Amino acid sequence: DGGITQSPKYLFRKEGQNVTLSCEQNLNHDAMYWYRQDPGQGLRLIYYSQIVNDFQKGDIAEGYSVSREKKESFPLTVTSAQKNPTAFYLCASTRGVGLNTEAFFGQGTRLTVV
Amino acid sequence: AQSVTQLGSHVSVSEGALVLLRCNYSSSVPPYLFWYVQYPNQGLQLLLKYTTGATLVKGINGFEAEFKKSETSFHLTKPSAHMSDAAEYFCAVRHEGGSQGNLIFGKGTKLSVKP
Numbered sequence: 001d002g003g004i005t006q007s008p009k010y011l012f013r014k015e016g017q018n019v020t021l022s023c024e025q026n027l028n029h030d031a032m033y034w035y036r037q038d039p040g041q042g043l044r045l046i047y048y049s050q051i052v053n054d055f056q057k058g059d060i061a062e063g064y065s066v067s068r069e070k071k072e073s074f075p076l077t078v079t080s081a082q083k084n085p086t087a088f089y090l091c092a093s094t095r096g097v098g099l100n101t102e103a104f105f106g107q108g109t110r111l112t113v114v
Numbered sequence: 115a116q117s118v119t120q121l122g123s124h125v126s127v128s129e130g131a132l133v134l135l136r137c138n139y140s141s142s143v144p145p146y147l148f149w150y151v152q153y154p155n156q157g158l159q160l161l162l163k164y165t166t167g168a169t170l171v172k173g174i175n176g177f178e179a180e181f182k183k184s185e186t187s188f189h190l191t192k193p194s195a196h197m198s199d200a201a202e203y204f205c206a207v208r209h210e211g212g213s214q215g216n217l218i219f220g221k222g223t224k225l226s227v228k229p
Contacts (some may be wrong), residue, residue: 004157033216040123042204042221043158058216090157099146099208100165103217105157 002027006091006106012114013078013085021076021109023091029104031097032074036060037088037108046089049074050097078111086113118207120220128228133177133192135223137205140186147188148206148217149179158204164188175199200227 004025013019025032031050035043045058049068063082068074074093078085091106121136139145146165150158162173169181175198179190188205202224206217 006157040221042219043217044219045216048216088155092158100163102148102160102163103158105150105159107157108155110155 004091004093004104004106006089006109008109009107011109011111013111015113016080018077018079019111021078021089021091021111023074023076023106025072025074025091025093025104025106027093027095027104028071029093029095030071031094032068033092033094033103034058034064034066034074034076035090035092037090043090046076085111087111118205118218118220120203120205120223122223123221124224124226126226126228127195129197130194133190133195133199133225135190135203135205135225137179137188137190137220138186139188139205139207141207146208147179147181148208149173149177149188149190150204150206151175152202152204152222154201161190161203195225195227197227197229200225 007022033048034046037043044060046064047066049055052071055066055068065077089109092103094101094103117140119138148163149161151161152158161177162171164171164181172178177192202222204222205220
């Protein structure tokens with residue numbers, strides 16, 4: 001079945017560490033996105049990528065980095081510069097960037113700083 | 115700038131009662147509107163979307179929403195709540211001139227269903 005796979009489901013990070021969240025899709029979608037979800041805050045866009053080897057900052061990119069070396073993969077690195085990284089992270093993809101395009105989501109990664 | 119407001123962060127209904135979740139958007143151009151559902155510790159799943167055409171949109175699990183341009187609203191309804199409807203619901207919008215492909219989400223409404 002086609003879909004988006006995020007791993008790991010739960011991740012614990014010590015302060016000062018960088019961690020990388022994986023996102024893989026087999027939907028052959030061009031565009032991929034990373035959102036951060038905090039209770040009562042909805043979803044906020046961190047980074048997005050419309051094509052391979054290209055990506056743009058979203059609303060809250062500080063302290064995060066991404067790469068898009070392959071169409072199916074869009075990993076997110078949470079760096080030590082991110083002061084409050086504890087959150088639920090969601091990866092999404094769309095076939096294109098048309099306005100009526102449906103976004104498909106992964107199951108999320110819950111990151112906790114210990 | 116476009117934005118989405120969901121009135122009520124928490125709504126509680128009895129099983130079998132009407133579900134009404136409110137969503138208002140701000141946009142100076144025609145919007146494309148979406149409702150997503152999220153179960154605990156899960157990703158988001160599309161319930162329905164409005165692009166153009168018929169203003170009453172039917173989605174999965176018996177939900178529907180009506181686009182009212184004059185009220186800038188896109189409220190989600192279901193005639194009879196079921197226990198399995200307990201989840202968090204997000205309204206989202208896109209429009210011309212926004213970041214390519216980006217969805218702007220409301221803060222969500224958590225629906226509880228009482229037996």
